Amino acid sequence: MARPFTKMHGLGNDFVVFDARQDALALSAAQIRAICNRRTGIGCDQLFIMEPSADADVFMRIYNADGGEVSACGNGARCIARLVAETQETGAVSIETLAGVIEGTVDGPGAAIDMGVPKLGWEDIPLAYGMDTLEMPVGWEELDAPSAVNMGNPHVVFFVPDVEAVPLERLGPQIETDPLFPERVNVGVAQITARGEIRLRVWERGAGLTQACGTGACAAAVAAMRRRLTERKVTVRLPGGPLSIEWRSDDHVMMTGPAEISFTGAIAL
């Protein structure tokens, strides 16, 4: 039987979304990889299943293109918020993920999401052994002394003079799978271009190089702010476009950006 889906994206970080709030859906890792495959499937960085939630408007189940289930996706949260808001009278939306409940406000084709409080302890990232997460005493070729931040998922962020000069397609997979990161890691390279602006490229765990990564943008902003390199509100410029990130005085990270519907369809499962 063909199952309807919605193809969406946030700054080119793209998703296939199934709504299973009425009609349950379970997919195997092999099915997820087949759907996400850009040559033979629909093609996307992540796949989401919307499920009922007792604690929020929706439960967002998140899978990377490699079939692995993960706990957070910032660009995806804006997209799910937009889909939920279309069926409600208000733009205020709550979303439960494996990392907890987050709140958002949808405004036209975009959304602002409270991404919660970043976790900064080495056990929370998690790392394999204890160290300072602000300036870690580790390196891979020209990339060294990164910061680590958990935004519901693990990130490591390297500050570099020129993000375009970094061979992220080669170093990203090496760092992602290094034993220092027992749950693997999302890898960002960040360039500070002004007190209010960061350029960022991200190698995503389980998906590879992406046009944008919402949690990656939050992690880079938090790392830059911890190092006093920027103000507490910044524009993070990714290959797919800009996100506004603010680390508020109550410790919550706010992310604002677009959430777009590309097309709808149905697929035989």
Ligand SMILES: N[C@@H](CCC[C@H](N)C(=O)O)C(=O)O
């Ligand atoms: N694209 C996402 C992050 C998706 C999950 C990530 N690859 C992980 O494995 O944690 C975003 O916008 O945050």
